[in-house]
């Protein structure tokens with residue numbers, strides 16, 4: 001079942017029922033705890049409707065329209081599309097959560113420095129969205145990586161700690177590199193909301209220039225952009241997929257670029273484990289679409305270092321790395337958890 005609406009720019013937006021989550025909305029609409037999560041990215045907006053048991057029952061995607069008006073329209077359109085398609089009155093929602101790539105004040109719901117989505121000066125997104133949707137619909141806003149780490153904790157089972165709060169990092173490998181941190185079951189935002197900005201730790205002294213003004217930042221070696229630069233795609237396919245396929249086929253240059261990339265990602269994992277001793281580092285972002293070959297390369301890099309260091313070996317870094325589950329939009333799911341008040 002699919003309904004099609006128009007996004008703010010006239011581009012098509014789609015609302016789709018999850019394959020195993022279609023149900024009679026009128027019956028389940030009475031249950032508490034439904035929520036909508038909206039993950040706003042630089043190119044697309046992905047939203048989900050989460051049922052009270054935490055399952056994705058519908059999703060909606062639309063292109064990102066930069067600027068405060070585009071952001072507001074994306075959130076309200078997605079929320080209405082998902083609830084209408086499921087026969088769920090807005091007032092049944094426990095809340096709407098929004099993950100935004102920028103500096104977010106989760107108390108006031110204000111967003112700023114979200115340059116990738118065209119918001120520079122402070123914008124009271126939660127208040128604006130609540131005014132459009134109706135004051136009875138709580139709207140909460142969170143940094144996108146904070147939302148993603150909540151979504152990852154929800155989506156990646158931990159057999160050792162079922163249902164428990166735990167220590168987990170979400171490492172996003174996309175245009176940049178940064179991590180969301182869940183420590184002792186609570187989000188670690190930091191005094192200036194800059195916790196997890198590990199992409200700007202120096203990895204190669206005197207190395208490549210970074211947009212932050214430093215040289216040799218991890219982001220210049222471990223991001224998707226780094227692969228784009230080192231191994232440009234010849235045919236429009238994602239560069240990471242092209243690189244890893246070439247390496248698997250035995251191209252020695254590709255093997256060298258892949259292994260250097262995996263070393264850089266491994267260094268990010270090492271930083272997260274050595275600073276926070278997280279149980280798991282869940283790797284997401286665009287590069288994670290490579291899947292198992294990425295995981296294998298990163299684990300191999302970590303194992304090689306562990307072979308030379310009993311200390312690192314004792315920390316079992318390779319065992320702690322996981323891939324974000326394919327097909328689960330952890331950012332949107334985490335935003336939905338934020339929306340229903342699971343902010344910790």
Ligand SMILES: [Zn+2]
Pocket residue numbers: 199200201210211212213214217219
């Ligand atoms: Zn930097």
